Amino acid sequence: MDLSLIVPLYNEEESLPELCAWIKRVCDSHAISYEIILVDDGSSDNSWEVILQLQQLNSSIKGIKFQRNYGKSAALNEGFKAAQGDVVITMDADMQDSPDEIPELRRMIVEDGFDIVSGWKKKRFDNTLTKNIPSKFFNAATRKVSKIQLHDFNCGLKAYRKKVVKSIEVYGEMHRYIPVLAKWAGFRKIGEKVVEHRARKYGVTKFGWERFVNGFLDLASITFVGKFSKRPMHFFGLWGTLAMLLGFAITFYLILAKIIDPSGFSLTNRPGFFMALACIIIGMQLFLAGFISELIARNAPNKNSYLIEEKLGL
Ligand code: UDP
Ligand code: MG
Numbered sequence: 001m002d003l004s005l006i007v008p009l010y011n012e013e014e015s016l017p018e019l020c021a022w023i024k025r026v027c028d029s030h031a032i033s034y035e036i037i038l039v040d041d042g043s044s045d046n047s048w049e050v051i052l053q054l055q056q057l058n059s060s061i062k063g064i065k066f067q068r069n070y071g072k073s074a075a076l077n078e079g080f081k082a083a084q085g086d087v088v089i090t091m092d093a094d095m096q097d098s099p100d101e102i103p104e105l106r107r108m109i110v111e112d113g114f115d116i117v118s119g120w121k122k123k124r125f126d127n128t129l130t131k132n133i134p135s136k137f138f139n140a141a142t143r144k145v146s147k148i149q150l151h152d153f154n155c156g157l158k159a160y161r162k163k164v165v166k167s168i169e170v171y172g173e174m175h176r177y178i179p180v181l182a183k184w185a186g187f188r189k190i191g192e193k194v195v196e197h198r199a200r201k202y203g204v205t206k207f208g209w210e211r212f213v214n215g216f217l218d219l220a221s222i223t224f225v226g227k228f229s230k231r232p233m234h235f236f237g238l239w240g241t242l243a244m245l246l247g248f249a250i251t252f253y254l255i256l257a258k259i260i261d262p263s264g265f266s267l268t269n270r271p272g273f274f275m276a277l278a279c280i281i282i283g284m285q286l287f288l289a290g291f292i293s294e295l296i297a298r299n300a301p302n303k304n305s306y307l308i309e310e311k312l313g314l
Helices: 016-029 047-057 072-082 099-110 128-146 162-167 174-184 210-228 232-260 271-299
Strands: 003-009 034-040 061-066 087-090 116-120 158-161 190-194 308-312
Touching: 003 016, 003 072, 003 099, 016 034, 016 047, 016 099, 034 047, 034 072, 047 061, 047 308, 061 072, 072 087, 072 162, 072 174, 087 099, 087 162, 099 116, 099 158, 099 190, 116 174, 128 174, 128 210, 158 162, 158 174, 174 190, 174 210, 210 232, 232 271
Parallel strands: 003 034, 003 087, 034 061, 116 190
Antiparallel strands: 061 308, 087 158, 116 158
């Protein structure tokens, strides 16, 4: 199979028939063998019934239905596990991404040798104030931290070599940082293609303003996890050691001062005394956190599991 299309969806019943028909048209006209994996992320509308009907008409359509809404990352993750195509393309269900981009994205993976090609919505059809401006900051911060030169990390339209999606795990809300996850998994050839972006035709956006708060918290944790998840003691131990050294240095100074001038301040009346105390306690705490993280890192199973209610054609 040449291509797996993974479409995470949450309450997108109106868009699905049009989207699937369009994908089929594009793939057929380019003689690409494909599967469409529709991941229903616990929709409360009739999305799953629509998927069942679509599958009757086109056996290339497959489905996964979550028991409840786990979020876009979980949906992508399950889609990635199921994908069989040599190239995997993810796409939003709301038809803001155009299936016409599929052949060129696939060509860039197959012929140009990219591991990932990320879409860039250069001209966006979203609300300027709530999306476009915050998204500029978000992308700049992610570029800075990850050193990956992409303009649009959060674009739903992306293409991957199969090996990439089988080597990464998308959890929490990490779908915004898949190129970063891939880079840390060792995939270096990350490219970009300007893609057409369209206004949402049906339904409403599923993400509100919280996306920016969550996005930045995720950036902090992804940086930490990427660097230290396999060796947390190197992080906690460093800061713990520094805190304790500082604490001991202040203690030493206080004792010295007391020996030189025994009739001066009482030891416990000096601010330095409390600083030393705090430093030593914090240092110990950091060390303990480091040890506990090491134990967890050694024993944690490397899997996320979601409750899947039904699978179709997989
Ligand atoms: N989505 C999902 N689970 C969620 C939220 C969103 O599968 O909990 C899907 C949604 O149906 C759509 C895609 O993720 O296919 C992108 O969502 P949306 O279009 O609402 O985001 P926006 O384009 O506004 O950034
Ligand atoms: Mg959208």
